[in-house]
Amino acid sequence: MLIRKNISLDDKYLKKLQPLLDANDGNLSAAVRDTIEIADTALMYHKSIDEAIIFLKETPAKEELNDTIKNGENIIINKTMLEWLFRNTKGRLTDEELVNELINPFEISDMRELEDYLNKVSRNYQWTIRTSIKCEDIHNPESALILISNATINSREFFAQLIAHFLARWKQLDVEHIFRRANSTQISFKKNLSVSLNETMPGIRKHFGCLDIVCRELDDNTEFWTQLMNTYNVERYNLVTLHRTQFETFAAGEVPNPTKILERLCKQSISEMSLPDLLVYFRKMYLATQLVKNIEICLEPGKESVTIYHDFKNENVIHNLAEYFSNIFRENGTPFVTSSYSSMIVFRFDKEHQSADSSDLYGMEEFREPDFCSKD
Numbered sequence: 310m311l312i313r314k315n316i317s318l319d320d321k322y323l324k325k326l327q328p329l330l331d332a333n334d335g336n337l338s339a340a341v342r343d344t345i346e347i348a349d350t351a352l353m354y355h356k357s358i359d360e361a362i363i364f365l366k367e368t369p370a371k372e373e374l375n376d377t378i379k380n381g382e383n384i385i386i387n388k389t390m391l392e393w394l395f396r397n398t399k400g401r402l403t404d405e406e407l408v409n410e411l412i413n414p415f416e417i418s419d420m421r422e423l424e425d426y427l428n429k430v431s432r433n434y435q436w437t438i439r440t441s442i443k444c445e446d447i448h449n450p451e452s453a454l455i456l457i458s459n460a461t462i463n464s465r466e467f468f469a470q471l472i473a474h475f476l477a478r479w480k481q482l483d484v485e486h487i488f489r490r491a492n493s494t495q496i497s498f499k500k501n502l503s504v505s506l507n508e509t510m511p512g513i514r515k516h517f518g519c520l521d522i523v524c525r526e527l528d529d530n531t532e533f534w535t536q537l538m539n540t541y542n543v544e545r546y547n548l549v550t551l552h553r554t555q556f557e558t559f560a561a562g563e564v565p566n567p568t569k570i571l572e573r574l575c576k577q578s579i580s581e582m583s584l585p586d587l588l589v590y591f592r593k594m595y596l597a598t599q600l601v602k603n604i605e606i607c608l609e610p611g612k613e614s615v616t617i618y619h620d621f622k623n624e625n626v627i628h629n630l631a632e633y634f635s636n637i638f639r640e641n642g643t644p645f646v647t648s649s650y651s652s653m654i655v656f657r658f659d660k661e662h663q664s665a666d667s668s669d670l671y672g673m674e675e676f677r678e679p680d681f682c683s684k685d
Contacts, residue, residue, distance in 0.1 A: 395463035400520030484512030
């Protein structure tokens, strides 16, 4: 039975029908019938037209991915296994070859193309990651804000590092801040022209490569570090790390000067450091040496102090330890007073104090049991 009905179509849908119109010599009724047949077939295998459309859009990418699997370019890996790899390589920097393998620099000329390329890569590899880039100048941005959403936090972390390496190499942008949320990772970038193209940007090393140097050392000197870590573990970290020349000086009964070592680690002269910066570096370094039990610092202006806790019993050892640390603070030039107790050494700094002789900066030393009880 033939039923005639009028339908309304605007230009958008007529353009979509054009291939079917061409196939049917311009016969609109035949084109509509073909469309109905296609929709009927799609609904036989999908719950809705929208689901069928999504499937058809993804099919070319899936076919391309299947081809790369067949030729050995890609492999299928279990999702749990991949997540384990992402999680256990966190903190290590990726090689430039890997970055270029996933983000081809010769196909990207500006930030808009980078955004499209990243989302295309995500679709092609069947990842759920979505990337959004905001910047004022798409060709030579001074700063940029990138939002990576969906997927797991570990996969986003890996993807974010690839993007960071690419932007550092080709746009000289460094990571300024990272905001990690449950379902998204937001990264702000800022231009950094002080680093050569062959060097790793400091922001990338800070936010993505905190374990990179450690892992490379472990790879290069596996036997040494394995034995050292086993020793530390067996001895419950009751070992001290001390420079060879300083050990020799201590063994000879003298007090070494550690300022040069601290300056090499900080890459800055102690005399040029602000007192708060020096105290932060001091605590970080000497907690790692295990030379003392704990170090507390106060950075409140006008009340700066360092409290060093130890478990040494010999008075000469405690005196030498106080003198050892005093060498560092003398080099900084801020006047201080030292108080030595049976289990701690306290340095109190007084910037207002003026001393005629720099040797008087080490103002006072006492050795006594701490009195924590008030007396009547």
